[in-house]
Amino acid sequence: EVQLVESGGGLVQPGGSLRLSCAASGFTFNNYAVSWVRQAPGKGLEWVSALSGSGGSTYYADSVRGRFTISRDNSKNTLYLQMSSLRAEDTAVYYCAKFSIAGNYYYYMDVWGKGTTVTVSS
Amino acid sequence: DIQMTQSPSSLSASVGDRVTITCRASQGISNSLAWYQQKPGKAPKLLLYAASRLESGVPSRFSGSGSGTDYTLTISSLQPEDFATYYCQQYYRTPLTFGGGTTVEIK
Numbered sequence: 567e568v569q570l571v572e573s574g575g576g577l578v579q580p581g582g583s584l585r586l587s588c589a590a591s592g593f594t595f596n597n598y599a600v601s602w603v604r605q606a607p608g609k610g611l612e613w614v615s616a617l618s619g620s621g622g623s624t625y626y627a628d629s630v631r632g633r634f635t636i637s638r639d640n641s642k643n644t645l646y647l648q649m650s651s652l653r654a655e656d657t658a659v660y661y662c663a664k665f666s667i668a669g670n671y672y673y674y675m676d677v678w679g680k681g682t683t684v685t686v687s688s
Numbered sequence: 689d690i691q692m693t694q695s696p697s698s699l700s701a702s703v704g705d706r707v708t709i710t711c712r713a714s715q716g717i718s719n720s721l722a723w724y725q726q727k728p729g730k731a732p733k734l735l736l737y738a739a740s741r742l743e744s745g746v747p748s749r750f751s752g753s754g755s756g757t758d759y760t761l762t763i764s765s766l767q768p769e770d771f772a773t774y775y776c777q778q779y780y781r782t783p784l785t786f787g788g789g790t791t792v793e794i795k
Contacts, residue, residue, distance in 0.1 A: 603732075610775065610786055610787070610788050610789045611724075611726075611732065611775055611777075611786040611789075612786070613783055613784040613785070613786070616784075625782055625783065627783060661731055661732070666734070666737065672779065672782055672784060673720070673722075673737070673779040674722035674734060674737045674777060674779055675722075675732075675734065676734045676743065678731035678732055678733070679731060680730075680731055681731055
């Protein structure tokens with residue numbers, strides 16, 4: 567079964583840091599680009615960051631560029647999102663998602679994790 | 689960035705109704721459009737891609753159409769499990785962008 571499982575969410579103070587992880591299974595992880603998508607409470611979906619299968623190509627939304635770093639360890643089938651200088655507006659459920667087409671294509675996402683909640687508050 | 693505008697933002701419908709949701713892009717996206725369904729507290733689920741191609745396992749009552757800037761998601765006969773929020777997403781150009789969502793509620 568193809569599966570993504572996020573972890574690492576929690577409560578953090580403004581200005582703090584947090585690292586999210588996403589463990590992948592059931593597919594050849596390094597063949598696919600992967601992504602983080604977030605959803606603030608009661609709001610819609612926002613594409614945050616993406617990373618190619620090799621790790622050589624990254625994307626960041628303007629709202630997080632310079633504060634968040636996406637990375638992957640293909641030997642551990644794990645995706646990461648290092649978040650720093652966190653703000654109240656970063657409060658959201660963070661989903662890990664796999665792009666549907668093998669290769670370095672940022673198209674549509676066919677497998678999603680259940681999400682991990684990040685709350686930024688003092 | 690390509691802006692995606694969905695309408696309506698919410699609708700009320702009954703089981704068996706035909707439901708249509710519209711997604712408009714701020715520029716042409718050449719059918720590079722996906723639709724997702726999200727139920728409360730759950731992750732989004734891919735329904736269609738390339739504007740009209742049904743993802744494996746998705747019931748055939750879901751269909752998509754459109755071209756250029758205007759696209760629609762149609763549910764031919766609404767079922768109880770279809771009450772959810774639906775999002776469109778363009779992948780014609782990065783950044784990938786989503787519509788604001790359409791919530792389908794029980795009338």
